[in-house]
Amino acid sequence: DGGITQSPKYLFRKEGQNVTLSCEQNLNHDAMYWYRQDPGQGLRLIYYSQIVNDFQKGDIAEGYSVSREKKESFPLTVTSAQKNPTAFYLCASSRGVNYGYTFGSGTRLTVV
Amino acid sequence: KNEVEQSPQNLTAQEGEFITINCSYSVGISALHWLQQHPGGGIVSLFMLSSGKKKHGRLIATINIQEKHSSLHITASHPRDSAVYICAVDQGAQKLVFGQGTRLTINP
Secondary structure, eight states: OOOEEEEOSEEEEOTTOOEEEEEEEOSOOSEEEEEEEOTTSOOEEEEEEEETTEEEEOTTOTTEEEOOSBTTBOOEEEOTTOSOOOEEEEEEEESSTTSOEEEOOOEEEEEO | OOSEEEEOSEEEEETTOOEEEEEEEOSOOSEEEEEEEOTTOOEEEEEEESSEEEEETTEEEEEETTTTEEEEEESSOOGGGOEEEEEEEEOSTTOEEEOOOEEEEEEO
């Protein structure tokens, strides 16, 4: 079955280190998204990409970077510049406008 | 004020009860989504609607565009329905704005 795979499920990082979260989809979707979820808050958009080799900043892009070299993959790097990186990160994809979204199972990042 | 407001924030009910979760929004939208998030964190898309009503099994979603309001109903609720239900509105350009979620607990 097609879907989105996020890895790892749990990730621990020391302060000052960069870390990359993986997101892979085999749905042939053009658009991919990264969201951050904090307790008691709705999901917030970090970055999105509507086509290979192109991506746009979302509402909270500071301290994050992405790449979209392949249609299937949209990795998110949490850099040391992100002041409060401990959160739950969700990746999603969509076929395009007027279509629904498919979400991954998430990665819980903890900075220690 | 959040652009998407859900109520209630928490809801506990007994098995078999009829459940209603509400979502109000203040922005123009092209579609509204209802999502389900289980304790492990993964999210499943339940409905996408832009008008009227949709039904899938025991779940029913309605939307009133004029009143900027949507409801998610669960009939004959079951403990396996326990989850966080999230309303999200699509403002176009595929940018979703999410509500804070409603935590539903169904007791046997």
